[in-house]
Amino acid sequence: MTAILEQTKKHQDDYPLIFERSKAGRRGAVPPQANLADGVNLEMLLGADNLRVRKLELPEVSELDLVRHYTGLANRQMSVDKNFYPLGSCTMKYNPKVNEAAAAHFTQLHPYQDPSTAQGALELLHNLARDLAQITGMDAVTLQPAAGAHGEFTGILMIRKYFESLGELETRRVVIVPDAAHGTNPATAIMAGFEVLEIPGNDKGEVDFAALEAALGTHVAAIMLTNPNTLGIFETRILEISQRARDFGIQLYYDGANTNAIVGRARPGDMGFDVIHLNLHKTFTVPHGGGGPGTGPVGVKKHLEPFLPTPVIGRLDDGVYGLEFDRPQSIGRVRSFYGNFGNLVRAYTYIRALGAEGLHDVSSMAVLNANYLRVKFGQIGFETAYSRINMHEFVAVPPKGMRTLDIAKAMLDHGIHPMTVYFPLVVPEAMMVEPTETESLETMDAFVEVMDTILRRAKSEAGYLEGAPYTTVVRRLDEVTAAKRPVLTYKKLAAAK
Ligand SMILES: *Cc1c(COP(=O)(O)O)cnc(C)c1O
Numbered sequence: 001m002t003a004i005l006e007q008t009k010k011h012q013d014d015y016p017l018i019f020e021r022s023k024a025g026r027r028g029a030v031p032p033q034a035n036l037a038d039g040v041n042l043e044m045l046l047g048a049d050n051l052r053v054r055k056l057e058l059p060e061v062s063e064l065d066l067v068r069h070y071t072g073l074a075n076r077q078m079s080v081d082k083n084f085y086p087l088g089s090c091t092m093k094y095n096p097k098v099n100e101a102a103a104a105h106f107t108q109l110h111p112y113q114d115p116s117t118a119q120g121a122l123e124l125l126h127n128l129a130r131d132l133a134q135i136t137g138m139d140a141v142t143l144q145p146a147a148g149a150h151g152e153f154t155g156i157l158m159i160r161k162y163f164e165s166l167g168e169l170e171t172r173r174v175v176i177v178p179d180a181a182h183g184t185n186p187a188t189a190i191m192a193g194f195e196v197l198e199i200p201g202n203d204k205g206e207v208d209f210a211a212l213e214a215a216l217g218t219h220v221a222a223i224m225l226t227n228p229n230t231l232g233i234f235e236t237r238i239l240e241i242s243q244r245a246r247d248f249g250i251q252l253y254y255d256g257a258n259t260n261a262i263v264g265r266a267r268p269g270d271m272g273f274d275v276i277h278l279n280l281h282k283t284f285t286v287p288h289g290g291g292g293p294g295t296g297p298v299g300v301k302k303h304l305e306p307f308l309p310t311p312v313i314g315r316l317d318d319g320v321y322g323l324e325f326d327r328p329q330s331i332g333r334v335r336s337f338y339g340n341f342g343n344l345v346r347a348y349t350y351i352r353a354l355g356a357e358g359l360h361d362v363s364s365m366a367v368l369n370a371n372y373l374r375v376k377f378g379q380i381g382f383e384t385a386y387s388r389i390n391m392h393e394f395v396a397v398p399p400k401g402m403r404t405l406d407i408a409k410a411m412l413d414h415g416i417h418p419m420t421v422y423f424p425l426v427v428p429e430a431m432m433v434e435p436t437e438t439e440s441l442e443t444m445d446a447f448v449e450v451m452d453t454i455l456r457r458a459k460s461e462a463g464y465l466e467g468a469p470y471t472t473v474v475r476r477l478d479e480v481t482a483a484k485r486p487v488l489t490y491k492k493l494a495a496a497k
Contacts, residue, residue: 015076017490018066018069019059021061021065022061023060023061025060026061028062028066029063080092080093080094080287083415083417084417084447086436086447087417087420087434088230088394088420089182089230089257089258089393089420089423089432090258090420090434091260091279091282091434092288092436093260093436093437093439094285094436095285095286096353098353099347099350100346102346102348103343103346103349105345106341111336115322115323116320119320119321122323123321124344124345124348125338125344126314127348128348128351129143129313131348131351132278132297132299135259135263135264135267135351136254136256136267136268136278137268137270137271138268138269138276138299138300138301139299139305140305141297142298142309142312142334143295144297144309144334144335144338145335146293146294146296146335146339146340147279147295147296148184148255148257148294149296150334151277151278151279151296151298152224152255152296153188153191153334154277154309154334155276155277155298156188156192156253157192157307157331158298158300158304158307158308158331159221159222159274159275160192160193160194161307162251162303162304163221163251165329168249169221171219172218172219172220172221173194173221174194174196174197174219174220175192175196175197175223176197176220176222176223176250177189177196177223177224178199178200178201178207179200179201180205180226180230181224181225181230181255182226182230182257185224186198188224189224194222197215199211199212201229201426205388206235206236206237207225207229207235207241212241213244216248218248218249220245221250221251222250222251222253223241223253224253225241225252225254225255225273227268228390228392230432231426232390232391232434233386233390238271238272239271239272242271242272246272251274251275252272252274253273253275254271254273254277255276255277256268256277256278256279256283257278257279257282257283257296258283258434260282260283260362260366260392260436261363261367261391263360263362264356264357264359264361264363265360265363265364269299273301274300275298275299275300275301276298277298277299278297278299279294279296280347281295281343284350284351285346285347293342293343294343295340295344295347306327306330307329308330308331309330309334310324310325310330310332311333311338312327313338362437363437364437365437366391366437367390369435369437369444370390370391370394370433371389371390372435372444373394373447374396376444376445377394377396377433380448380451380455381455382396382398383399384396385427385430392434392437393432393433393434394432395424395427395433396430397429397430397431398429398431398455402458403429403465404421404429404430404431405421406466406468407451407454407458408421409465409468410454410465410468410469411450411451411454412468412469412472413469413471414450419431419432
C-alpha cells in the first residue's frame with residue numbers, strides 16, 4: 001500500500017489534480033442569475049427540501065486552467081487518435097471525424113418531442129435498421145441495446161420468449177457456447193436463465209464438430225457462436241453446424257461484435273443464423289473504450305420479429321415515420337428512448353460514406369492486414385497459435401521463456417497500446433492482435449520493428465523485460481490492491497496519511 005501511495009504522491013506532485021489547482025473566487029464561466037419574477041424566490045420554486053445547504057465543493061479555476069488540465073490528462077493516455085491500438089476482439093479503429101459533425105446536427109432534438117417534429121431522425125433510424133438488416137441478412141433490427149453484451153441479452157430474451165410461445169421453454173434449458181467464446185456469451189445465457197454447456201475446440205482452432213453434434217437435442221435452446229471465432233478463425237463447417245442445429249429446432253445466435261472480417265461479403269443470415277448483435281462501437285467506427293456509451297443493435301429473422309423490443313420504428317404507407325408500441329409479444333423496452341442516438345448517427349454516416357463497395361473493401365483490408373502481421377510476427381520469432389490463414393485477427397505466443405504480460409508492458413514505452421493479452425483462455429500466454437483495416441502498411445511495419453526490438457533487447461539484457469515500462473506516468477501497478485481496495489474518491493493525500 002505504501003508503494004502505491006508513494007507513486008500516487010509523486011504523480012500528484014508532477015500533475016496536480018484539478019482540485020489542487022483551485023484558487024478561491026477564480027471562475028471559468030459565470031452563469032446568469034436566475035430570472036425570477038418579483039416576490040418569487042428559489043425556495044418557493046423548488047421547495048425548501050431541495051435547496052442546497054452546504055456549499056458545492058467544486059474546483060475554482062479559469063477556463064484556460066481547465067482546458068490545459070484535461071488536454072494534459074488526454075496527452076498522458078493512449079488512444080486511437082494518438083496511438084496504434086492492435087487490441088484483438090475489440091476492433092479499435094479510426095473514428096472518422098465527419099461522424100462527429102453529423103452527430104452534432106442532432107443535438108437540439110429531444111426524445112420527448114412529438115414524432116411528427118422528428119421525422120428526419122426517425123427516418124435515419126429506420127434506414128440504419130434497414131441497412132444493418134441487409135448487411136447481416138436478417139429481416140428486422142432493433143437499435144435499442146446500449147452495448148454488445150446488452151444486445152446478446154436482448155437476443156437471448158427474444159429466443160426465450162419464442163420458445164415460451166411454442167410451449168417449449170420448460171424443456172429447452174441449455175445454451176451451447178464454445179470454449180473460445182467471448183466471456184459475455186455464457187454470462188448472457190446465465191442471466192437469461194439458461195444453463196451453459198461448453199464445447200471444446202479442435203486442433204485447427206474450430207469448434208469440435210463431433211462434440212457439438214453429440215450435445216445437440218431438443219433440450220437445447222440456442223447455440224451462441226462467433227464466426228470468425230475469437231481465435232480469428234472462420235468456422236469452415238458453419239453450414240453443417242446450422243443445418244444440424246435446425247434439425248433439433250435450436251436457435252442460432254451469432255456474436256457479430258467484430259464483423260469487419262466478413263462485412264459486405266458474407267452474411268450470418270445466409271449461414272442460417274436466427275439472431276445477431278453487432279457492435280457499432282467496433283465494426284462501424286463509433287468511438288469506444290473508457291466506459292463510453294456503446295451500441296449493440298440486434299437483427300432477427302422473421303419468426304422472432306414479434307418479440308423485438310418496443311417501440312419499433314415503422315414507416316406508414318404515406319411515408320410518415322412513427323413508433324409502434326402495440327406489440328403484445330414484445331420482450332418490452334431494453335433501453336430508454338431509441339438507444340444511444342448519437343452513436344447511431346455516427347454508424348449511419350460511416351455506412352453511407354462507404355457504400356456497399358466500401359464495406360466490401362473493409363473486409364478485404366481487415367483480413368489482409370491481419371495475415372500480413374501474422375506472417376511478420378512469425379519471421380521475428382513469435383509463434384502463431386494456429387498456423388493457417390486467419391481472418392481479421394490472430395493469436396500469437398511469445399518465444400519460450402518470455403511472458404506476454406512483460407512484452408505488453410514494454411510496448412507502452414514505444415507508444416503502442418498492447419494487444420489483448422491472455423485471451424482467448426484456451427491459448428496459454430495468448431497475444432491477440434487485430435491491426436484493423438484502417439492502419440497503413442507503414443504503421444504495421446513500424447509495429448513489427450518495435451516488437452522485434454523488444455524481443456532482441458529481452459534476449460540480450462537480463463531484467464529488461466521484467467522492469468518495463470520505463471517511460472510511462474506510472475509503472476507496474478499493484479493490480480491486486482487496485483482491484484481489491486480501489487481508491488475512488490478524492491482525498492487530499494496529506495490529510496489521508
Ligand atoms: C466486445 C465483444 C463483446 C461485448 O461487447 P460490449 O459492447 O463490450 O458489451 C461480445 N462479444 C465479442 C466477440 C466481443 O468482441
